[in-house]
Amino acid sequence: MPTELSIVVHGPNTQGHLAGLLDSVAADPAPDTEVVVVAVGDWARDTAREHAPGAVLVPLPDGTGDAEARAAGAARASGRWLHFVHAKDGLPPGAPALLAARAAQLPDTVDVLLFDHVRTAWRTSGLPSWDSRLLARAGRAELTLDGLPALLRLTPLLGNRLIRAEHWRAHADALATDDEAYAAQTVLLTAARIACCTHPGFEHRELRPESLAPRTLDDHLALLGRYEALLAATRTRTAPHAVLYHLMVRDALRTFVRAGMPERDARVFFHRASEAARRLRPAGLRHPAGPEGLRRTLLEEDAYARYRALQSANHARRAARTALRAGRRKLGTQVRAVQYRRALARPVDPDLAVFSAYWNRGVACNPAAIAAKLAELAPQVHPVWVVAPDRVGLLPPGTDHVVPGSRRYWEVLGRAKFLVNNVNFANAVVKRPDAVHVQTHHGTPLKRMGIDQMRYPATAQGLDFEALLARIDKWDYSVSANSHTTRMWERAYPSRFVSLDHGYPRNDVYYTATAADIAAIRARLGIAPGRRALLYAPTHRDYEAEWTPRLDLATLADRLGEETVLLVRAHYFHSRTASALTGLRRAGRVLDVSAYEPVEELCLAADALITDYSSIMFDYANLDRPIVIHADDWETYVATRGVYFDLMAEAPGPVARTQGELADILTSDAWCDDEAGKERAMFRRRFCEFDDGRAAERIVRRVFLGEPEEALPAIIPVDRRTPAPTPQEATAS
The missing domain is CATH 3.40.50.12580 (CDP-glycerol glycerophosphotransferase, C-terminal domain)
Structure with missing residues (x-):
């Protein structure tokens, strides 16, 4: 009997989530379903061999793009339908069997089966999507996109749709893009007929933005390029064209307001979006959807300065309220804050390094080994240790040190070029752009660490994970002793630090x-x-x-x-x-x-x-x-x-x-x-x-x-x- 559904798992083992995905599939096997794992990189390959020994394995080298990985998986798949699932995402219990059964009922005239999904982030799991009402409205009837163009408003993911294998292969060239949203919308635009299902069949994992590479102006402009291409493809299809135009304006406004672009980039993006909105506006369309105050100005010439003036006024009001709250703080805290702000306002001292270990216990562990080698190779850099008052007497003779909370403590933390610790510095420590924070850690992880502790109440009790992630986001470097540790830090501490795969200095x-x-x-x-x-x-x-x-x-x-x-x-x-x-x-x-x-x-x-x-x-x-x-x-x-x-x-x-x-x-x-x-x-x-x-x-x-x-x-x-x-x-x- 031919395979009904091929689940094509593809991509690198981002933050270690692939094992959970493959384990869930193995624990709940579905009839007439095969699993094809397109493993990008050694970690994904090794994980697939351990957690999905019965799957079809397609190993690809590190750096392989999503489009190439999906194409390799589709080429090896034997199913009538394809379900592309990124290695970072998941499948709810029972989803493969339910989707395979639903797809088996569909004739070959249907090219796409849309279904609901749930959303998961580092601190939440299984949240409902925003697509439920639209899918319920569509019902179970077979539709055309021109008959219900609002389907383009569904979250543009390949994971929330099954694609008939013949349809995918017929449009392989148009779908050969790393832009998943473009591929997801193109699949709908090229489909003859579409079916819908209200059951969640996919778990979309939203990674912490702080764990991803910073988005550049080119990345933001690519959003406009995507919509320009989609609008060009629907020029003769009035209803889908109008929906896509509304989506372009909405997403452009959201990007402008929320992306936190530098002023120069924001100005370029705004003018580029405004030009596209005017040029591509369908005849007879009144106002594109969007926040009041922007949806009208986006279509006007020279609207940028007027919007920024309005935004500055809002910021001034918020700053005044913040200052009022700050004025109510205790006097001692204010004095320390003033001292620290003064230190932060002074130039960074390139020859000053602050060290700490085990919550200020003294000269120990990886920081101590780094400090010793620093004295040998870079004696011009002066080390200062942060040490608790009751540990000062145990310091080696001649160790320059500061006690937490003292005036000099804030001075050195504010001016040091290098900050080295095997745990974390206090929450109040500011990450200066021109300072370097090195997290050395103090062991190879067997037990769960970081946000992976959230599922274990005995260890998570009393932990403020929001504050933990704020501290992690200050790291520039994370020291590792082995590939296992590098990978576990990536999933337990999702942020943008660079891993120093150089070994633990204390083990030298x-x-x-x-x-x-x-x-x-x-x-x-x-x-x-x-x-x-x-x-x-x-x-x-x-x-x-x-x-x-x-x-x-x-x-x-x-x-x-x-x-x-x-x-x-x-x-x-x-x-x-x-x-x-x-x-x-x-x-x-x-x-x-x-x-x-x-x-x-x-x-x-x-x-x-x-x-x-x-x-x-x-x-x-x-x-x-x-x-x-x-x-x-x-x-x-x-x-x-x-x-x-x-x-x-x-x-x-x-x-x-x-x-x-x-x-x-x-x-x-x-x-x-x-x-x-x-x-x-x-x-x-x-x-x-x-x-x-x-x-x-x-x-x-x-x-x-x-x-x-x-x-x-x-x-x-x-x-x-x-x-x-x-x-x-x-x-x-």
Whole structure:
């Protein structure tokens, strides 16, 4: 039996949404339906192979346009009807089966089936479209566009219409455009007959404008070019022509009012739109639809100045109201605001950089490694650290610093050329156009981050996602250690930052530390030569009100024997185990290193790592030493926090689900045997991709010195790297 419907999924895996689309199709298979995935780029190809193994896969290189991708999918499709779905969009449950059944009822004289859709954005999902009433008015009868030209007012998407495959191929040349709206309208204009359905069969995802490339004047003028072409094609069709003219004026006015174009561009666009509106106006048409005050002036000569005068008056009234509200603020806030505004009004200091880490805890993590390399490669740039008052005493001697809220704090934040943080600066920090914000992050994501947390109440509680996105929009650069991280940041933090795929600077030490360095660290920790040191570093649980110990450390230490030292980096020991651990601490068999900094030294000192879901596993993997996963609550963690991949299937070593299993692994060879080595090697290739010991250098040269990416030190492949010596090698040397 021939295939009724071909769902042509096409495009790059924008912000990681392709997996959800393919999973929904796989979970709800429809009879007489095939899925063709035109995967643009490696991420889309890999996602398609994992999430749609039964689909027809058409891989295309990065940068392939939508028109070429749709054409490639249509060429491979065998269905009588085509449904083009972009990789960022979705399909409501049951939609493929319903659309296939409806299309099967239609004769070959019908070229297009229109249907409703729902709208989804980063903070909303499943909102109704604006098309429902018009589709209900059309009913189920077969129509012509000249009989109901208002169908051109439906949202111009290819996803909200099925197209008969023969009709698509007959008009392939006219439809070979990356302008989806033009293709969607052309499909209707060339259709002999059209059918409608009121059921939502498509989910249109509206991406954050802040995550997309800025629209240029040429982009805005292309809107007018689209309508000029459509109006030229309908010159002899009175009713569709009039509808398209009204749509042109409406969309031109909306673009002018809402796009936020620079004044020079706005003037050019307005005059171009006004000229088109006058030139293409159908005879006898009174006023085009549009906001009062613009719909008349658009057709008049020299209307731009008059409109701008009206707009300036409105802005002045709003500014006066804003000033009145500002006058009611507390005096202290006003004083700080004045200080900050004065600093912002002064020129940026090109040799001033502000650093912060972990909510102002001190000199640590990726910012610390960047600052150290900066002192070596660009000593003319002066670093100032933002540090909380209670952490000032822990700073390295001679560290220039400011305390949040102080006068100098606002001064340096206002004038610094470079702002580097592994979290975010305060909401009040203004992003100057000539300043550079570098977000270094502080881990590779296993758990859901950013706006991906919205679906998980345990972690989303109390988070202001609007404020979070406002902070993200200030980023110029986002540092990444591997392709997985780059892709997850793209979906979790949808904005226009540039990804620095250079590695995590804090991990450089895992390739530069010497045997003497490691021996000295172990001596500082009190680890006797010949002892096996295991670093135990569990992560936080969002579903717990307070820390709950996952292991009975006293019992585990007894099982492991006197020659093993447990380095425990966690919350304070639970009161129930305190007395049992006292003797073990005195004997040096359990060391509480929760407050020890930097954590990289603990990793260098440890023969192996025991963790659960902490991002420390990704960093430690650079050392190519054994890693054991203790996952006693994996299902609960997944349900309450959400994860980006199945750690149980892709762990860097053996997985224990109970303390007994963990002890068995650590008292046998399972923690360091060949199988564990193979798992670790696969993990390293995926997650240590960019870490080779020169990450900080690449970032300093790229960001602070302005060197082009092609001039930076090339990343050494994982298999050709030499990690720091193991503790045994350090002792032997």
